[in-house]
Amino acid sequence: MNYAKHEHHDFAGASAQALTDPPLQAALARLTDILMAGNRRSYAALADSSALRDHAKRIKEHALAHLDRYLEELEQTVTKRGGKVHWAATAEDARQIVVNIARQAGCKKAVKSKSMTSEEIHLNPALEKAGVEVTETDFGEFIIQIAGERPSHLVAPAVHHTRESIARVMSHHLQESLPDDARSLAMTGRRVLREKFYQADLGITGANFVVAQTGTIVLVTNEGNGRLTTTCPRVHVAIAGIEKVIPRFSDLPVFLKLLARGATGQTLSVYTTIITGARQPGEMDGPEEFHLVLLDNGRSKILGSPFRESLQCIRCGACLNACPVYRRIGGHAYGGVYSGPIGSILTPLYDSVSLNPDLPHASSLCGACQAACPVKINIPHMLIGLRQMQHRYKPARLEDLAYAAWKEVLRRPWLYRLSLRFAKVFLRLFAQDGWLRRLPGPGSGWTQVRDFPAPAKRTFRDRWKELNS
Amino acid sequence: MKVSLMVTCLGDALFPEVGVATVRLLRRLGVEVDFPAAQTCCGQPHFNSGYHHDARELAKHTIQAFANKQLVVSPSGSCAAMVKLEYPELLHDDMVWHGRAEDLARRTHELSDFLVNVLKKEDVGARLEGKATYHMACHLRGLGLQREPETLLQNVRGLQLAPLERYDECCGFGGSFSVRYPGISGAMVQDKAALIEKTGADVVVATDAGCLMNIGGCLRRRGSKVKFMHLAEVLNST
Amino acid sequence: MTTREAFLQRVRQAVVEGNRLTAAPPMPERGRTGYQGAGADPVPRFCQELRNAGGVAHEAKSSEHARAIVRELVSTKSARKLLLSRGGIVERLELPRLLRDMGSEVLIADALPASTKDAFFQADLGISNVAYLVAETGTVVVATSAITPPSPLGKGVEGEGRRVGADPRSISLLPPVHIAVAQRNQILPDLFDLFDLFSPIGAKPQFPPSCLTLITGPSKTGDIELKLVTGVHGPGEVHVVICD
Numbered sequence: 001m002n003y004a005k006h007e008h009h010d011f012a013g014a015s016a017q018a019l020t021d022p023p024l025q026a027a028l029a030r031l032t033d034i035l036m037a038g039n040r041r042s043y044a045a046l047a048d049s050s051a052l053r054d055h056a057k058r059i060k061e062h063a064l065a066h067l068d069r070y071l072e073e074l075e076q077t078v079t080k081r082g083g084k085v086h087w088a089a090t091a092e093d094a095r096q097i098v099v100n101i102a103r104q105a106g107c108k109k110a111v112k113s114k115s116m117t118s119e120e121i122h123l124n125p126a127l128e129k130a131g132v133e134v135t136e137t138d139f140g141e142f143i144i145q146i147a148g149e150r151p152s153h154l155v156a157p158a159v160h161h162t163r164e165s166i167a168r169v170m171s172h173h174l175q176e177s178l179p180d181d182a183r184s185l186a187m188t189g190r191r192v193l194r195e196k197f198y199q200a201d202l203g204i205t206g207a208n209f210v211v212a213q214t215g216t217i218v219l220v221t222n223e224g225n226g227r228l229t230t231t232c233p234r235v236h237v238a239i240a241g242i243e244k245v246i247p248r249f250s251d252l253p254v255f256l257k258l259l260a261r262g263a264t265g266q267t268l269s270v271y272t273t274i275i276t277g278a279r280q281p282g283e284m285d286g287p288e289e290f291h292l293v294l295l296d297n298g299r300s301k302i303l304g305s306p307f308r309e310s311l312q313c314i315r316c317g318a319c320l321n322a323c324p325v326y327r328r329i330g331g332h333a334y335g336g337v338y339s340g341p342i343g344s345i346l347t348p349l350y351d352s353v354s355l356n357p358d359l360p361h362a363s364s365l366c367g368a369c370q371a372a373c374p375v376k377i378n379i380p381h382m383l384i385g386l387r388q389m390q391h392r393y394k395p396a397r398l399e400d401l402a403y404a405a406w407k408e409v410l411r412r413p414w415l416y417r418l419s420l421r422f423a424k425v426f427l428r429l430f431a432q433d434g435w436l437r438r439l440p441g442p443g444s445g446w447t448q449v450r451d452f453p454a455p456a457k458r459t460f461r462d463r464w465k466e467l468n469s
Numbered sequence: 470m471k472v473s474l475m476v477t478c479l480g481d482a483l484f485p486e487v488g489v490a491t492v493r494l495l496r497r498l499g500v501e502v503d504f505p506a507a508q509t510c511c512g513q514p515h516f517n518s519g520y521h522h523d524a525r526e527l528a529k530h531t532i533q534a535f536a537n538k539q540l541v542v543s544p545s546g547s548c549a550a551m552v553k554l555e556y557p558e559l560l561h562d563d564m565v566w567h568g569r570a571e572d573l574a575r576r577t578h579e580l581s582d583f584l585v586n587v588l589k590k591e592d593v594g595a596r597l598e599g600k601a602t603y604h605m606a607c608h609l610r611g612l613g614l615q616r617e618p619e620t621l622l623q624n625v626r627g628l629q630l631a632p633l634e635r636y637d638e639c640c641g642f643g644g645s646f647s648v649r650y651p652g653i654s655g656a657m658v659q660d661k662a663a664l665i666e667k668t669g670a671d672v673v674v675a676t677d678a679g680c681l682m683n684i685g686g687c688l689r690r691r692g693s694k695v696k697f698m699h700l701a702e703v704l705n706s707t
Numbered sequence: 708m709t710t711r712e713a714f715l716q717r718v719r720q721a722v723v724e725g726n727r728l729t730a731a732p733p734m735p736e737r738g739r740t741g742y743q744g745a746g747a748d749p750v751p752r753f754c755q756e757l758r759n760a761g762g763v764a765h766e767a768k769s770s771e772h773a774r775a776i777v778r779e780l781v782s783t784k785s786a787r788k789l790l791l792s793r794g795g796i797v798e799r800l801e802l803p804r805l806l807r808d809m810g811s812e813v814l815i816a817d818a819l820p821a822s823t824k825d826a827f828f829q830a831d832l833g834i835s836n837v838a839y840l841v842a843e844t845g846t847v848v849v850a851t852s853a854i855t856p857p858s859p860l861g862k863g864v865e866g867e868g869r870r871v872g873a874d875p876r877s878i879s880l881l882p883p884v885h886i887a888v889a890q891r892n893q894i895l896p897d898l899f900d901l902f903d904l905f906s907p908i909g910a911k912p913q914f915p916p917s918c919l920t921l922i923t924g925p926s927k928t929g930d931i932e933l934k935l936v937t938g939v940h941g942p943g944e945v946h947v948v949i950c951d
Contacts, residue, residue, distance in 0.1 A: 019652050027932070034933055052741035058732055065731030068719040081914060087714040139939055140930035158930050166931055182931040186939045193940065198828055214905075214914055224880060224926040224941025230918070231876040232824075242718065247734060249905050249915065253898040256921075257741060264929075267756060268844040268898070271941065272921035280917045283851050284817050284875035285827065296714060304721030306728055324639045328656045362650065364643025364657075365517055366607035387519030403515055407523040410478075410509040411530050420482055435689055445651025449659055450686035453483045460476045460485035464504050467492055 003332040004149040004160065011358035014333040023162055028327050031159050035321040038265015039372050046261060056254050057375040060312040063212075063246050064303060070212040070245050071294065077215030081277030083290035088239075091121035091297050098123060098204070098237055099130045101291050105235045107132060107202035111193075113219060113226040114138035115206025116154060116315055117239050117295060120337045120350070123204070134204075135196045137225040139189050146173040152331030152339065154317035155263050160330055193225070203233040203287060207240035208314065209255055210292070213248045217292065219273040220259060222266075227273050236278065236287035241295050243303075243311035255314060258374035263316040298350045307382055310345045312375045319369035319379060325362055334359060341369035341379045348386055354393050360386035417461065424455040470588075471501040473535055475543035475552075475577070478510040479678035487678065490705035491544045491580060497705075498584075498593060502542075507534040513551040514644055521559065528556050532569050540587070541577040544701045546608035547677050549579040554611060579609070580701055581617035581676060592624035597706040600629045601698075602670035604661070604684065605637040606677040618676055618700050625703060631668040642683040658687045665695055672696045674703055737899075745842035745896035750949065753894055756845025760924025761937060762945040764845075773800055773950045777834065777886060780946055781806060784884050786832035788812045792874045795836035796888045796950065802834060816875045833878040833942070837889045838919075840947065843897045846923045847887045847947060849874050852916040854904065876918055885922075885942040890950050 088094035151157030167180035320340030331339035336347030512527025641657025767773035926941030
């Protein structure tokens with residue numbers, strides 16, 4: 001299966017394939033090294049960054065705990081500024097709403113600024129079916145689109161590509177032979193996409209933040225495609241998950257100070273575009289219509305569950321960059337739209353817990369994700385929570401029994417000592433200098449690249465007596 | 470001062486010399502040590518695998534085993550983190566046990582935490598000739614012990630400390646993770662072993678049995694000359 | 708029930724259920740948390756941060772010096788078609804006249820006819836006023852309509868209550884080179900200072916402009932092997948001329 005093209009539930013197969021893909025391994029190492037160094041450097045350089053991160057988390061907690069109220073306030077403020085709010089309960093609803101907006105406004109050519117939410121609802125095929133040409137304008141997303149693939153990172157969607165493969169994909173698409181140096185590829189992208197911006201009549205974006213108090217949406221980009229998408233076409237549609245709502249305008253800088261630092265180590269991304277309504281009378285450019293599509297698609301279910309904290313995510317990608325597992329397997333292995341540690345939580349919750357049994361286990365629970373997260377989401381805890389939930393959904397009988405039996409042993413010190421003795425006698429039969437070269441059954445994977453220590457001749461318990469004599 | 474040793478199940482079965490070194494080190498520093506014999510395992514494997522009911526029973530067992538009101542010292546950040554960070558939450562809704570869990574959480578210290586922050590000793594008078602490098606166990610991040618082990622190592626006479634690239638990246642152990650995803654876990658530990666070898670150190674030092682069995686097992690398989698030691702063993706060398 | 712009502716009803720119910728599991732905290736007060744400031748003189752900090760972001764800062768000692776800097780930039784870029792802001796410092800420095808005298812084609816952005824699209828897309832260089840600069844991050848703030856800074860927090864161009872800024876989005880976006888001209892007293896030390904302008908304590912917040920843009924250096928992409936390339940969509944060069 002081509003894991004880069006299709007969403008899937010084959011974590012084991014996809015991760016095994018990724019591990020034996022040298023160019024991908026090199027790309028992932030480069031990405032995580034560079035971006036993590038930036039994350040650490042910039043948190044360290046920001047005075048009281050830890051307290052600011054706590055503050056950001058509390059704003060999100062508060063906003064989510066009063067989300068109904070803030071959504072209503074948001075609807076009022078957007079409307080007051082001449083915009084229109086649309087309520088999309090499901091991905092299907094959201095697709096239909098956007099298609100209808102395009103139809104009513106007579107739009108035929110759409111440009112899109114990078115938006116994971118639009119990936120989540122699979123918007124592009126629906127628009128194309130309705131006769132609207134869609135062009136992804138983030139350079140990485142553009143490459144992904146013309147290659148027919150899915151993004152493999154929240155903020156660096158084409159990280160799995162090399163210079164050479166990008167040149168190949170673009171040359172094929174444009175039917176001209178392009179050199180494979182970064183600058184000329186990017187400049188070709190500029191030329192091609194500028195033409196698209198010139199022609200476009202519909203601009204589609206996500207929203208990094210939505211402010212209830214003022215009806216404002218915020219787009220953060222480094223390339224400027226978010227600005228072009230909200231400047232050139234006459235209609236602007238923003239699609240935002242309901243969890244993106246924050247209460248006040250003055251809360252924005254709290255998140256802006258953290259977002260880019262967490263994501264790339266920049267003090268601020270190049271462009272922060274803060275949009276409140278459509279073009280106002282007397283202004284020379286900008287869209288004439290502004291639509292805000294608010295998406296639920298499973299979020300309200302999470303809001304009322306023990307996994308609410310996952311809705312605090314601001315999609316910076318820091319947890320991916322920090323994760324030693326992501327570093328080894330990349331984004332496509334996770335199967336869903338969202339990858340990495342946060343994806344291992346969101347995909348089971350949005351898609352299905354039972355269809356994604358592997359994702360909550362795809363973590364050594366090392367906690368590097370939480371340490372890097374701008375809002376300190378306790379990702380390890382939520383992964384454990386999902387593991388707990390799995391037992392309810394699909395009881396893995398044998399495993400349940402094994403853990404229960406083990407627990408019974410551990411609760412009885414005499415039985416524990418006895419089992420230890422048996423294990424020791426048995427395992428030492430196969431050991432050389434106290435190490436096992438091969439384990440049977442579930443342990444066989446372990447001994448593929450490492451030895452396993454056999455129990456010591458005498459346990460600590462045995463030696464405790466002599467320590468006291 | 471008198472403390473109870475939480476040796477941990479891996480420490481008991483696989484690396485008893487770590488427990489021995491911990492006891493000798495603490496006694497050399499004038500600390501009385503006892504070993505509550507009822508202790509078995511803190512229940513972290515059950516907790517991490519989502520068997521919270523089982524984990525709760527093991528937490529209660531452990532709380533009872535250490536009910537003697539003394540400070541508890543463990544040569545494992547992982548087990549100390551389980552007790553300090555997870556027990557209170559795990560037993561949050563239990564009227565009887567929540568308070569006891571919080572009490573044990575307060576009394577429990579990982580070894581380097583105990584030495585530096587309770588005994589206020591950054592130099593324990595150890596001597597070990599050679600070149601070492603230090604791998605940070607993941608649970609020390611959770612416990613906020615970012616500098617304690619290195620401070621202690623810097624003060625070991627004769628020991629040269631070589632910095633380890635990505636010293637705080639997980640070695641790939643992660644308990645059941647290493648069994649469930651041996652490919653990913655194996656790639657992680659291979660990278661770790663290669664970075665350790667690159668430092669030119671004679672020995673890699675860590676603070677947890679999990680890391681040591683994983684990294685040590687990999688170094689052995691690679692036929693590496695680099696040895697592995699627990700922090701307690703280094704600090705107990707004179 | 709309408710779609711809207713059903714939607715909100717689900718959220719209401721989830722809020723109640725979730726709030727049973729975790730406490731619903733009150734809105735936290737920020738106080739000084741995370742305020743970085745910029746020291747006694749924000750100018751060097753601004754210039755340093757702008758340089759870090761890949762932009763170029765020019766400190767002009769006089770109006771004449773500022774004009775010379777702009778003239779020099781326009782001629783080294785061989786820019787023919789220039790897009791300029793109306794009013795503000797751009798006009799006070801008499802840049803339109805100056806640049807026309809140099810033989811450039813000067814378009815004042817908000818004096819163009821309705822079919823301005825082509826003019827915007829064809830310009831070689833944009834010269835804009837700024838609403839503010841932010842020292843903490845090396846950021847140029849441009850706005851589509853005037854911001855009226857509230858008293859006493861406001862630090863307008865010329866005293867309290869003075870309306871500042873009003874530029875079409877395109878000037879700082881479409882041409883490959885962007886020159887922003889600003890005055891020293893437009894520098895705010897911290898990002899918080901900018902956003903606080905819109906929510907004076909105790910007063911009803913004013914709506915921000917239809918588009919408020921924070922520009923921090925030239926357009927960048929790292930999508931090709933994380934190698935930074937500038938100018939992929941927005942301007943590849945950003946110059947800020949700071950006048951006394």
